[in-house]
Amino acid sequence: MARIMAIDYGKKRTGLAVTDPLQLIASGLTTIPTHNLIPYLKKYLSEEQVELILIGEPKNLDGGATDATALVTECVRILQKNFPELPVKKVDERFTSKLAVRAMIDSGLKKKDRQNKALVDEISATIILQEYLQHK
Numbered sequence: 001m002a003r004i005m006a007i008d009y010g011k012k013r014t015g016l017a018v019t020d021p022l023q024l025i026a027s028g029l030t031t032i033p034t035h036n037l038i039p040y041l042k043k044y045l046s047e048e049q050v051e052l053i054l055i056g057e058p059k060n061l062d063g064g065a066t067d068a069t070a071l072v073t074e075c076v077r078i079l080q081k082n083f084p085e086l087p088v089k090k091v092d093e094r095f096t097s098k099l100a101v102r103a104m105i106d107s108g109l110k111k112k113d114r115q116n117k118a119l120v121d122e123i124s125a126t127i128i129l130q131e132y133l134q135h136k
Contacts, residue, residue, distance in 0.1 A: 001022055003019050006056070006091075007054065008093065013118055014031065014121065015118070015121030026133060038079075050086065
């Protein structure tokens with residue numbers, strides 16, 4: 001079985017998470033500068049089988065679009081252009097950053113470590129993926 005990947009896309013940084021090959025466990029992969037996303041994915045996908053990419057879709061509390069929604073839509077277009085054989089699915093990412101910070105607090109990370117925005121992005125991607133697996 002192939003992995004599922006989740007992307008927490010941001011203007012500066014992008015967090016990535018993947019499942020194990022059996023699609024049971026979601027794990028943080030890394031956080032990369034957004035401008036390196038496509039080269040990183042080309043290398044990763046040449047080494048690992050991925051059957052689906054999930055990308056967090058930012059929404060307001062009322063379900064409407066945010067300022068970042070257009071960025072994610074453009075990223076989906078670029079992903080589909082570069083990886084036409086790979087389905088890309090948008091999933092609601094409301095509250096994932098807050099949940100990520102809460103997970104960091106609950107795990108006992110010091111305040112200085114919790115200010116690491118790259119770690120927040122990676123954990124957010126992991127939460128997106130875990131929620132997808134729970135509802136699958």
